[in-house]
Amino acid sequence: MTQSDLDIVKKTAKLARLELGEAEAAKFGEQFGRILHAFEKLAKLDVANVEPMTGATALSDVVRDDRSKPSLARERVLANAPKQDGEYYDVPKTVGGES
């Protein structure tokens, strides 16, 4: 593993909201380097005039009629939350004052 692999993993972990420990980051850094090395052959292919394939169907812009329908019951959806007050999800304070 190179220092740059480790730096990449740490930076990427931050972007991905993962809190890796040092040993975990080092292990991923080593594997990351090997995986990317195995994938380098993609760079050798000439794809200059190829249209990216963004999906597996030819469908695009599928829309439905804009009318209201019953939705899932709030209490049943909230029932899965680790913290809620019967009406809303409860999360740590994010703006203003002391949290």
Add this chain to the structure above:
Amino acid sequence: MSGFADYPKLDATSLADAIVSKRTSASAVVEAALARIAALDPRLSAFHTVLGDAARARARSLDEALAKGEPTGRLHGVPFALKSNMCVEGVETNCGSKILAGYRPPYTAPFVQRLLDEGAVLVGMTHMDEFAMGSSGENSAYAAARNPWDLARTPGGSSSGSCAAVAARFVPFSLGSDTGGSVRQPAALAGIVGFKPTYGRITRYGLVAFGSSLDQVSPFTRSSRDMELVMSVISGADEHDSTCLDLAPLEPERSDSVRGLRLGVPKEYFASGLDADVRREVEAAIGKLVELGATTVPIELPHTEYAIPTYYVVATAEASSNLARYDGIRYGPRKPGDGSLQGMIAATREAGFGPEVKRRILLGTYVLSSGYYDAWYVRALKVRRLIRNDFDRAFESVDLVVCPTSPTAAFKIGEKADDPVAMYLSDVMTVPTSLAGLPAVSVPCGFVSLEGKRLPVGLQIIGPSLADARVLRAARVFESATKHQAAIYSLEGAGA
């Protein structure tokens, strides 16, 4: 075992027939299923949840309905199992992950509801690689299912438990999901039928998302005619999924011949890396299809060697985005971290995800991040187009493509656990079809002998887009001309 004694011998079609013609009852069939699971699953670890009471109650009501002369569905009284990434109202769907421990969906997926509407009886939820990321079941946070042909080996992955449940004859059919081969590869390794439909055939509403442009609900069955039946029940338009095609349910083909079908044999799938014994069995199977009236045409799929890196860039990119929703707010256990919102999210994810999921989130985040997006992600999407073009070109001159499903027979649990690159390569024969969005089945085609154990081999039959029925017809014709699917593992003392 209690219940209907012939239970393990029959496929779903025969079981429904036996129940409706009153040779047995839904209750006796469900008792047989539950007894078999109770006796053998401690060694196989197929199920994380067995719904014994609910299944018995439902069987009783189906028996009462039949006794009253009410109309019966095509799967009346037939037990089935679901991979744990599928939503059933009130039943734990943990996706093989600690981050969804205890999650009970507030709704039932339409593809599950369609099975229930035909009289099928859900008996349980099965173990899987966490978030369907894996090829052996070992990435489950709970248990790695075992292969009934050799308990030291994997039944493949990621739909490991759903595969083991059918292979061990706990249930005649189950649902898995196939993103890069997660149903076809296990089907091959455990000697059953596994089918990934054309992308868009089955709604993904109620399937926990991994790689949204690749994921397809995909059944496991004992017989090809059951696959046609199950597909005809669960496929078809659904307004909840904008990528679900606006088509009627699949209609099986009436033909029982492969005469005149042109089968493309891609040289890239018979290159180095293919086990010699697997090769022998697959070539014999293709010979059998020729004997039955098909012809073979050598073809080239020149971008096959790029499929694994392309897949792991596209699938991880989509996964990193899809898995952003696991933030300790709406479901799953929360870790407080340093008490801030960001700290809570990071601590929850760190504790909730296992190593392979973290590895893939990191890879996917990396290939989508500023500075790498074009070099990795966009480039992979372009190569994905080239892979699809290979198939389109081949299907100008052939009706189906035939090749192995997996380069080897079942490998041992632990064998590849510490080497992600080696594990990724076990998908080499299934990911090209996934990237191209095409229908493909794995059907049992023979056996190899490894360390004194008899291990199944799968033949993969791939069709052009929307030719699902043709693919399944070829599988059915092959199966009825051979006896591979009738073979039974010899779980010591378990009987069959």
